[in-house]
Every structure is written in C-alpha cells, then in structure tokens.
Amino acid sequence: MFIEQLVNGLTLGSTYALIALGYTMVYGIIQLINFAHGEIYMFGAFAGLLLVSVFGVNIFIALIGAMLFCMLLGMLIERVAYRPIRGKSSRLSALISAIGVSIFLSTLMALFRGTNTTRYPEIITIHTYHLGSLDLSSLQIIILVVSALLMVGLQLMIHKTRMGKAMRACSQDLDAASLMGINANRIISYTFAIGSALAAAGGVMVGIYYNAVWPYMGMMAGLKAFSAAVLGGIGSIPGAMIGGLTLGVLEILGVAYLSSSYKDAIAFGILILVLILRPQGIMGKKITKKV
Amino acid sequence: MVMDAVLSQYIDAYYLHIMVLIGINIILALGLNITTGVTGQLSMGHAGFMSIGAYTAAIMSIHLGMPFWAALLGGATAAAGFGFLLGLPTLRLEGDYLAMVTIGFAEIIRVFFLNFEPGGKAVGLSGIPEHTTFSLVWLLAIIVIVLNVKLLNSRIGRSFYAIRENEIAAEAAGINTTRLKVLSFMVGSFLAGLGGGLYAHYMTYIAPQDFGFMKSIEFLNMVVLGGMGSIPGTILGTVVLTIAPEMLRIVAEYRLLFYGGMLVLLMIFRPNGLLGDVRWYDIKKRWFGKEVKTWES
Amino acid sequence: MGILTLEGVSQEFGGLLALDDISLNVEEEKIFGIIGPNGAGKTTLFNIITGIYTPTAGKVKYKETHINGAPPCDVARMGIGRTFQNIRLFSKLSVLDNVKVGCHGVTRAGFFHALLGLPAERMEEKEITLRSCKLLEMVGLYEKRMEYADNLAYGEQRKLEIARALALKPSLLLLDEPAAGMNTSEKVNLMEFIKEIRDNENLTILLVEHDMNVVMNICEQIAVLDYGRKIADGPPEEVKNDERVIQSYLGAEA
Numbered sequence: 142m143f144i145e146q147l148v149n150g151l152t153l154g155s156t157y158a159l160i161a162l163g164y165t166m167v168y169g170i171i172q173l174i175n176f177a178h179g180e181i182y183m184f185g186a187f188a189g190l191l192l193v194s195v196f197g198v199n200i201f202i203a204l205i206g207a208m209l210f211c212m213l214l215g216m217l218i219e220r221v222a223y224r225p226i227r228g229k230s231s232r233l234s235a236l237i238s239a240i241g242v243s244i245f246l247s248t249l250m251a252l253f254r255g256t257n258t259t260r261y262p263e264i265i266t267i268h269t270y271h272l273g274s275l276d277l278s279s280l281q282i283i284i285l286v287v288s289a290l291l292m293v294g295l296q297l298m299i300h301k302t303r304m305g306k307a308m309r310a311c312s313q314d315l316d317a318a319s320l321m322g323i324n325a326n327r328i329i330s331y332t333f334a335i336g337s338a339l340a341a342a343g344g345v346m347v348g349i350y351y352n353a354v355w356p357y358m359g360m361m362a363g364l365k366a367f368s369a370a371v372l373g374g375i376g377s378i379p380g381a382m383i384g385g386l387t388l389g390v391l392e393i394l395g396v397a398y399l400s401s402s403y404k405d406a407i408a409f410g411i412l413i414l415v416l417i418l419r420p421q422g423i424m425g426k427k428i429t430k431k432v
Numbered sequence: 433m434v435m436d437a438v439l440s441q442y443i444d445a446y447y448l449h450i451m452v453l454i455g456i457n458i459i460l461a462l463g464l465n466i467t468t469g470v471t472g473q474l475s476m477g478h479a480g481f482m483s484i485g486a487y488t489a490a491i492m493s494i495h496l497g498m499p500f501w502a503a504l505l506g507g508a509t510a511a512a513g514f515g516f517l518l519g520l521p522t523l524r525l526e527g528d529y530l531a532m533v534t535i536g537f538a539e540i541i542r543v544f545f546l547n548f549e550p551g552g553k554a555v556g557l558s559g560i561p562e563h564t565t566f567s568l569v570w571l572l573a574i575i576v577i578v579l580n581v582k583l584l585n586s587r588i589g590r591s592f593y594a595i596r597e598n599e600i601a602a603e604a605a606g607i608n609t610t611r612l613k614v615l616s617f618m619v620g621s622f623l624a625g626l627g628g629g630l631y632a633h634y635m636t637y638i639a640p641q642d643f644g645f646m647k648s649i650e651f652l653n654m655v656v657l658g659g660m661g662s663i664p665g666t667i668l669g670t671v672v673l674t675i676a677p678e679m680l681r682i683v684a685e686y687r688l689l690f691y692g693g694m695l696v697l698l699m700i701f702r703p704n705g706l707l708g709d710v711r712w713y714d715i716k717k718r719w720f721g722k723e724v725k726t727w728e729s
Numbered sequence: 730m731g732i733l734t735l736e737g738v739s740q741e742f743g744g745l746l747a748l749d750d751i752s753l754n755v756e757e758e759k760i761f762g763i764i765g766p767n768g769a770g771k772t773t774l775f776n777i778i779t780g781i782y783t784p785t786a787g788k789v790k791y792k793e794t795h796i797n798g799a800p801p802c803d804v805a806r807m808g809i810g811r812t813f814q815n816i817r818l819f820s821k822l823s824v825l826d827n828v829k830v831g832c833h834g835v836t837r838a839g840f841f842h843a844l845l846g847l848p849a850e851r852m853e854e855k856e857i858t859l860r861s862c863k864l865l866e867m868v869g870l871y872e873k874r875m876e877y878a879d880n881l882a883y884g885e886q887r888k889l890e891i892a893r894a895l896a897l898k899p900s901l902l903l904l905d906e907p908a909a910g911m912n913t914s915e916k917v918n919l920m921e922f923i924k925e926i927r928d929n930e931n932l933t934i935l936l937v938e939h940d941m942n943v944v945m946n947i948c949e950q951i952a953v954l955d956y957g958r959k960i961a962d963g964p965p966e967e968v969k970n971d972e973r974v975i976q977s978y979l980g981a982e983a
Contacts, residue, residue, distance in 0.1 A: 174528050225700045233472050233596075234699045236528055237656060240476070241695025244649060248688040360645065361539070367532050375527075402547055409536035416529060417521040579844050586843030586850065587836055587857070590822075594830040597819035604779060604813075606805035606834020606897060615840060709821075713875050 144275050146397045147390060152281045152350070154389020155288035159343035160366035161373065161381040162295065163215075163336025169312040169376040170332050172232065176239035177218055178340060179363020180246035183356065185211045185341025186348040187250065194262050200349065203264075204287070207345045208338040215337025216330050218242055224326065243359070250356035258355040261348050284346045291342055292382055295335070299378065308332060312376065361405060365392075368412035374425025383423055435567045448566055454674045455569035456630050459576050461654040461670045462663065463623025468652065469660035470584060471616040472596030473523065474531040478624050479647035480538025481511040483640070485625025486632040487551050490560045493633065495550060500563040504629040511625025512618045519617040524610045526599075530617075538648060545640040556639025557632075564634035572630070576623065580663050583619075592616050593661065646688060653691050656698055659708025668707060730793075731756040732901055732933050733778070738787030738797075740773055740957075747773045749957040751787070755901075755950075760927055760934045762948030764941070766977065769954040771937040772814055775903050778935075779811050780804040791901065806834045810899035812890040814906045814937070820879035824870055827878050827889055828861035831896030864892045868922070883910045895926065902926075904936040908943050916940065920947050945969065953977070 160182050167175045188207040192198050198206070222242045226235050268279045299305040310318040311328045319325040347362070348354040365388065373384025388408055395407045415422060439448060460482060467475045489507030492498040498506070514537075522533045545551050552558070583589045594602040595609050595616075602609055632638050650673065658669025677684040698705065733755040740748040748770045755761045763771050776782045778789060780801040789797040796804055805811075810831075819827050836857060842850040865871040868888040873881065878889060887907055894902055907923070908916050920943055927934055938944045944951060944965070951968045953961040955977040961968050968974055 172527070174532065176531075222696045222700075226703070230699065230703045231472070232528065233468075233474060233660075234703045236474055236531060237652070238696050238699035240531075240649070240652070241692045241697075241699065243692070244646075244688055245692030245696065248686075248692060252686075252689065360535075364532060364536055364539070368536075371529070371532075403540075403543070405543060406540050409533075409540055412533060412536060413518075413521060416525060416533070420525050582846055583840070583843050586854070587833060587838045588840050588843055590826060590830050591833050593822055593826070594819050594833075597821055598817045600781070600801075601813065601817040601819065601893075602830070603781075603801035604805055604811050604817075605831050605893065606802050607830070608800070608802045619840075713823075 142274075146393050148275065148277060148281060150390030150393035151386055152284050152389070153393060154369075154386035155285055156343040156347050156350075156385075157362075157366050157369045157389050158382045158385025159288055159291065159339045160362060161370040161385045162292075162378065163340045164363075164367050164370040165373070165375055165378060165381040166308075166312075166332050166336045168370070169378075170308070170315065170329055171223075171227065171235075173223065173235050173239065174367065175333075175336075176236070176363070177222075177242040177246060178336065179359030179361075179366070180243050180250075181211050181215055181218075181337045181359075182340040182344040182347075182362055182366075183247065183250065183354070183359035184214055185337075185344030186354040186358065187254070187344075188341065189345030189348060190259060190261060190354055193264050200264050200283070200345075204342055204345050207341040211337040211341035211344075212334040215333040219330055219333040224329075243363075247356050247359060254356060256356060258353040261352050261354065264349070280350060284350060287342065287346065291339060295339070295378070298335075304328070304331060365405075365408040368408045368415075370422075371412055372415050372422055374422030377422065377424040380422055380424030387423075436565045439566055450675065450678055452564070452566050452569050452634060454671055455566075455573040456564075456627050456634065457651075457654065457670045457674050458573045458667055459623055459630070460627035461651050461658075461666050462576055462580050463620040463627065464651045465620075465655045465661065465663070465666040466580070466583075466592070466623070467617050467620030469655045469662070469666065470589070470596060471592040471613060473613055473617060474528060475534045475617065475620060476531050476645075476648055476652065477534030477536075477538030477541075478620070478651045479643040479645070480534070480541040481515060481621040481624035482628035482631070482647070483538075483541055483545060483638075483643035484514055485511040485628030486638050486643070487545060487548075487557065487628075488625070489629030490557050490632040490638060491550055493561055493563075494557070494559060500561075500633065503633075504626060507629035507632075508622045508625035511628065512622035515618040515621030516614060519614040523613040523617060535645065535648075538643070538645065542640050542643060545643075552639075554640065556637060556642075558637040560632050560636045560638070562633060562636050564630045569630060569634075572626070576626075577663065577667070584663065588612070588615070596661070646691075649688075649691055653694060655705075656695060657705055659705030659710070662705070662707045662710070665705050665707030665710075669705065730754075731759075732792060733935070734788075734790045735774075735778075736788040736790070738774075738777060738784045738789060740770070740777060740782060741785045747957050748777070748784070751954075751957075751959050753952055753959070753962070755933060755935055757933050758927065758931055759949045760923065760936070760947050762944040762951040763935065763937045763954060764939070764944055764951060765954035768956075770957045771954055772905060774954070775811065775905055775935075775937065778804075778903065779809060802834070805897060808898065808900040809903065810894035810897040810901070811903035812887070812894055812905055812907065814909070816883075816886050816890060818878040818886055818889060818893075820877065822878060823875050824878055824881065824889055825858075825861055825865065825874040828864055828892050828896050829857050831893035832857045832860060834897050861892075861896060864895055867895075867926075868892045884915050887911070891922075891926075895930070899932065901933045901935065904934065904938075906937055906939060908938055908940050916943055919943070923947055 163178050167173060185207045188210045189203040192203040192206045222238050223235060226238055270277045307323045307328050310323060311325060315325055369384040369388040370381045372388060373380030392407045396404050464478045467473050485507035488510040489503040492503040492506045518537055522530050546554050591607045591612050599609050654669040654673050655666050659665030677687055683690055731754045735751055735753040738748060738751045765771055777784050780799050783798045788795060836853055838850040838853050865874055870889060908919055924947060926932055948965060951965055952959055953968060953974050960973045961971045
C-alpha cells in the first residue's frame, strides 16, 4: 500500500519536476517568475492531444511534437512580452506582463476549446504489472522513464555543452557574461525554449495519465511546480528535480492518509512552510544581496 | 436614507447599480493600489481577501444578528488579520514570492468556502440583509479616498513609495522595510475586506465563484491601467473598467482576453498607466504658470 | 576609543575571503579614507558597518554598542548614514521627496497619526519639509526640488544622495566613491563641501575613493586594503610613502 502510493507520488512528482525546471531556469537567469509557464504546459498538453487525435501519431511522436511546438511558443513569449521590458522597467512590470500573457493564453484556449475538460484518446494499451504487492502500470513506467531521460539529458546539456556553460555563466552574472561576449538575449531565449519543452513533456504525460486536459489546467499545476521549485531552492536545477519529486510524494501521501478535499492546499502549505523555515530551499545557497 | 429615495426617483436603476459598483470597486482598488501600486508588492489574491470580508460580514449579519457597521468592521478586520498572517513570513524575504503565495492563498480560501457549512458551501450564502445603499457606498468611498491622500502624503506613505523604488536605500534611511511592507499589505487587505462586506450587503447573495482568480486580476487591471501608485489614476482605471464591460459588448465577451492583453501592452508601452506619472505640480505649473511653494523662510 | 571600531572583522562569501581580519579605529570628527585596488573589499566593509552583511567573524562597535548583526534600518537610526557606489535614489520620486524619506529615521509620526492628521503630525511634516529644503539648498539642488530624481545629472544625483544621508542627522557618514564620474572642478567643490559639512554638523566621515588626489587632500587618516587585508593605516604622508602601498598600487618591483 505505502509503496504503491510512493510510486504514484513519484509519477506525479516527476511531472511537477519537469515544470519546476522551467521556473527555476528562467528565475536563475533573469529573476522573473514566468507566470505564463503553466500555460505553456497547458498548450503542450493540447498540442499533444491534437497530434494524437487528429494525426493519429504514437505517444512518443506526440511528445516530441508538443515539445517542439512549446519551444517556439516559449521563445515567442519571451520575445514579445518580456524582452521589450527587460532592463527598462522594474521587475514588477515584467511580472505583471507575465501575468498578462498567462491570462491571455488560457482564455485564448478557452475560446477555442470551451472550458470543459477533453479526454485523451486511448493511445496506448495499459498493462499492469504486479511486482509482489505493487501494481505498476506501463503508463507510470513510461512517465518515470521519460522524465528521468529528460532530466539526465538536461544535466548533460548544462554541464557538457558550450551552450550549457554559457547558461551557467548567465545565471551567475548576466552583465558579466555579456561582457565576455556571450549573447545574453540568445541564451535567455534558449533557456525559455528548453524550459518550455520540458513543461510540454509534462503536459502531454499528465494529460494521458489523468486522461483530461482543460484550458485552466496550467494555473494550479504552475503554482504547484513553483512551490516545488522553491522547496528545492529557486535557481537550482537539481533542487527543482528533488523539490518536484518530494512535493508529488507528499501530496499523494497527504491525500491517502489525511483528506482529499484539501489536496491542493498541501503544495501551498509546503510553500509557506519553506518560506518561513528555509527560504533558500533544500539545495539553494544562501542568497547574498548585491549592493 | 432620504438621499437614496430621492436619487432612485430621478436616476435609472441600472445606472444607479453601476454607480454603486464603481463606489465599491474604488474602495477595493485603492486597497490594492497601496500594496501593489505604491509599495510595489504584487498581491494577486485581492478577491480572496474580499471574500473573507464578504463572508465574515454576511455571517455576522445573518447568524449573529450584529449591526451593519459592526459586520463591516468585522469583515475588514478579519481580512487584515489574514493579511498579517500571510504577509509576515512572505514579505520579509527578498523577491516576488508574495504574488505566488497570494494566488495560492486565494485558491485555498475559495476551496474552504466551497466546503464551509455556515457559508452555504458551493450554493453560496443568500438572504443577506440589503444594507448597502448608494449614499453609504459613496460616503465610505470618499472617506477612503481622503484617508488615502493623507496616508500617501505622510511619513509612512513616503516610505511605502521608497520601498517600491529601492529597498536597500530605504533601509539605509532607517525604514524597517519588513514592518512597513506588512503594514501596507494589511491596509490593502483591510480595504478589500471592507469592499467585500459592502458587496455582500448590496448583492444580498454571495458564492465562492464570485471571488475567483479572475476577480483579483480585474482589480490589478484597474490599478495598472490608471497608473500604479496614483490615487486619481486608480479611480479612473476603476471607473473605466467597471463601465467598459457593461457598455461594450465586445469587451464583455472577450473580457479576459482583453485584460490579459492589456496588461502586456501597458507594461511595454506605458508602464506608468494613464496617470501614473502625472502630477498636480506639473499641471499647475503648465496651466497657471505657478511655482508651488514648499518652503517660506 | 574612536566613534567606530572594527576588531578582527572577516567576511567570507562561499569560500572566498573578501575581508580578512580587519581592525580599524575611526576617531570622532575625522575624515577617514579607505583606499585600495578594485575588489579589495572596500564596499564590503561599508556593507558590514551598515548591517547589510553580518561579518563571519569579528566585532563592529559604534559609540560603545556592538552593531554586527543589527538590521540596516536600526544601524541607520543609530546615526550612521551612507551613500552608494552605484547610486540608489528613489528615481520616480521628486528630489524633495527623496530627502524627506531620508528624514524617516529621525521622525516619529505613525500610521494613525497620518490618518487622523493630528497637530503633532502636521508640525512634524512642516519640520521635515523645512529641513529637507535647507539640505537641498546646502547641496545646491533647491531649485530642482520638484524634478524627478531620475532626471538629475550624474553629479547632482551624487549630491542628492549625500543630502538624503544627511537628513538622517548622522554622527557618522559613509561615502562610497563620492567623486566617481565628476570632473576636476566638481571634485574640488566636493572636497570643499565634505570639509564644510564635517565642520558644520560635527560629523565623522568615512569615505571610499579611487581618486588619490581627493583622498590625500581631505583625509586625516587613511587605511589601505588589498585583497581583503589591511596593508597600511595612518596619516596621508605616512601612507603615501609606505613600501607595501606603493607595491600594491604600482605592481611589485616596477
């Protein structure tokens, strides 16, 4: 029983982790909470749905298609709504602009698709494997494996490639990095692209796992993933992964052993507790102000 | 009151209704203006605080049979109390955590009222006595405006602006930024609660869905459109955005799309809103050629 | 015992020792200069004194009170005013309001005073305005009092920062590179001005500056930092001829 809940929690948590990575990467570079990130995840889920139901592709093609689509979407949002403000106006302006994008995108989808939930067609036959007392569905295995692959891939990219090095430099000090000849605008754009692709993967897998997508799914998921990013330490990539998994497990255990009517309150409660007790999160370094 | 009876004779009920809503919204928006416009702390759960005020006041009226003024005060105080509890851990940190925390908080409050027996759960609370009148709303709105002007021109008000402009420099001037941020957030919540109480006793019926996330966004739009930190700006923004969906069908239908797009465009092209950087001083100087005296020796 | 003493102050940032065992003694009503190459830890020292950083080790004592670990606003209220290397004004407030905010630490009116408009509050407001205007006159910005701080020229912004710091009625004033970006005649004026306020307001002034001319001209005592260590401390003549100072400025064995 407990083990099964733990696996359910890890499955859910790995999708939170995928979304949280986008928050943490963008925050790490430009100190902006990208409010529209939840909506990118939602668009990813719908893009996957479109590919599966209209074009009849298999789950992996749908996943890749949705990721590519959201890469472009993320870069477009950054170009249109954030770049014109960056450096000119206050952080508050950027944050408000991000909220505007978020509302715009979710309402746009609601106009196209209505506010009801849409079910995903059954694209894979789900086997259930019994491992002793543990029931594990093939879908859970796919989610866990795909998430793990994406996260390993991200780590390799960050630490082994030239662009990864440039990203790490930008998150240390954007101005200094641009003085060293790094095209900061391009790196920021790539960061949005990568974060958005990860969120899209999360969206498609959540859509299939819960068999439901709807235009306002981004807000709650976004808030929870942000809580996960703060729990792990905002700005820290391993932190976002650990935070996402921890949050997923805590949420599922909370529902199983406490009450289900306050499911959504758990993530929020954790956010508040972290902010009180350890604002730098699990992996985050103590922040020193620049004066 | 006599005035209300006279007004209802001469003014169409529909216009009166809009006028009352404008009055209530001015109180609410001025509250958000203090927290977000003046102090620069983005609160995204204003409707949540409004709902605390609305439910508290309504329950005090219906179940406890308290007088109206006590219910209003109770609702506003309860909202301010929650503002304190939420603001203290969040506002002592650097960064934009408040925005996320307030969204989450407003969601939780909504879910709480959905499961709250004395509040009628999802069905909502009806049969609230209709105490809010046109003249009362506008009397309170004018008092709130006057007190806002006084506050923002005082030592405390100046330090709110200073925190928005530069927190480190504000600290170096001896301003306890944490304390004042929490104060500013409490004042904003108090006004949200007051507006909520008035709203409940005007509509006579409230339900959790009246206070969703998009309601919070509406208030944010009022402050941002008019000009953050500006009292006349906030009032203008409130009037425009309360009337627009009523008068323009196209705005009503695509309301949220319009709100979202407006926030982005404003931030890119006019981050100070319509009146955010317009000062009495400049107007007087231009039109009357007068130098305003600040010091006679 | 001076007005400000540092004993063995060290500051570490993630394994990097920005300041290493610094001890200073600043005498009352002196102009004390801190010099050193870029990255020597001068601004870090200011941030420790004003409470922005809590030093990893050591004691900071101001007028017989230990102030390490005290929050910046409390330090300010004790009478330590400062300016910033990268100017930090309230840019969307008027010049006058900038100085008025500076009075915050030495005035009292609270939230309810303001709402009720009590006579005491109005009196205080008048005093604040009067004092702010006088300070602006002193730095020569009275005519521009209604401009946005943003619209001032660079040198004027530095002066406004000093006026704002003086509004706090400090006993100790910390100036972080006050002459940066000024031309020669502006620098001469600034030196005059600094001496003047020291004499008129009985101030102790601690300043960080790159311009040797300024430092040697107005400082009565100078401490030299290099890579987080203090390598010299004394009157200008002595410091000027110190072997190690010459080395760190001109490079070893020029």
